[in-house]
Amino acid sequence: xxxxxxxxxxxxxxxxxxxxxxxxxxxxxxxxxxxxxxxxxxxxxxxxxxxxxxxxxxxxxxxxxxxxxxxxxxxxxxxxxxxxxxxxxxxxxxxxxxxxxxxxxxxxxxxxxxxxxxxxxxxxxx
Numbered sequence: 001x002x003x004x005x006x007x008x009x010x011x012x013x014x015x016x017x018x019x020x021x022x023x024x025x026x027x028x029x030x031x032x033x034x035x036x037x038x039x040x041x042x043x044x045x046x047x048x049x050x051x052x053x054x055x056x057x058x059x060x061x062x063x064x065x066x067x068x069x070x071x072x073x074x075x076x077x078x079x080x081x082x083x084x085x086x087x088x089x090x091x092x093x094x095x096x097x098x099x100x101x102x103x104x105x106x107x108x109x110x111x112x113x114x115x116x117x118x119x120x121x122x123x124x125x126x
Contacts (some may be wrong), residue, residue: 001087001100001123005038024089027097028052029070029121031114032084036099042084048077048110052091055116057123064123070116079108085121098123 003011014021030052036042053072057064086099100121108114 001098001121002038003098003123004040004086004096006040006095007097008038026091027055027057028088028091028094029055029116030086030088030096031072031079031082031108032086032099033080033082035084035101036086036096040096042086042099045079045082045108048075048079049073050075050079052088055087055121062125066116066118066121068118070121072114075108075110075112075114077110079112079114081105081107082114085116087123 010021013019031045031050032042033045034041034043051073053070055070056067058067059065082102083105084099084101087097089095089097106114
């Protein structure tokens with residue numbers, strides 16, 4: 001996953017500018033049907049019982065890895081083809097913190113459940 005411009009600026013300002021950054025108390029995983037970029041964008045899934053889901057990470061070395069399964073509600077309508085995910089700082093709206101395209105796109109139709117198994121989502125800093 002890549003950091004968003006928002007998070008890059010916050011980290012730089014925190015470390016080098018001396019201005020405190022307060023991490024969000026809860027992080028949320030969002031699904032997208034079009035790719036997003038460093039500045040955000042992309043088309044987030046909407047409708048069909050979709051809602052961002054809370055996500056937790058364990059940090060080891062230079063990598064943060066999902067520490068538990070993330071499961072979205074059963075789709076009550078087609079979501080379309082999910083091509084990307086993003087970590088957000090709010091359950092709606094808010095700021096994109098990190099994002100990535102999926103290694104394999106996933107079409108979500110009525111009755112499907114989108115899951116991310118624990119350990120399958122990594123954020124790495126080099």
